[in-house]
Amino acid sequence: MIPWEAILWYLVLADSLCANIVAWREQKCYKKYFPIMSKWFPVTKAFGVWYLIMVAWVGCALLRLGIL
Numbered sequence: 001m002i003p004w005e006a007i008l009w010y011l012v013l014a015d016s017l018c019a020n021i022v023a024w025r026e027q028k029c030y031k032k033y034f035p036i037m038s039k040w041f042p043v044t045k046a047f048g049v050w051y052l053i054m055v056a057w058v059g060c061a062l063l064r065l066g067i068l
Contacts, residue, residue, distance in 0.1 A: 012055055
């Protein structure tokens with residue numbers, strides 16, 4: 001059985017990868033289709049990279065604990 005922490009981490013990993021795709025390639029589309037959300041939550045490349053680094057750090061911690 002897969003622990004719930006691993007399932008949650010994989011979901012967050014998928015979210016961080018999607019955030020990076022939006023930050024690096026689809027910013028115009030994001031601003032066009034979500035104008036209010038793009039004002040409150042602007043997607044930047046720095047945020048995308050930082051988010052991916054933090055998710056990788058948590059993944060390394062889960063790997064060291066033997067959960068992943």
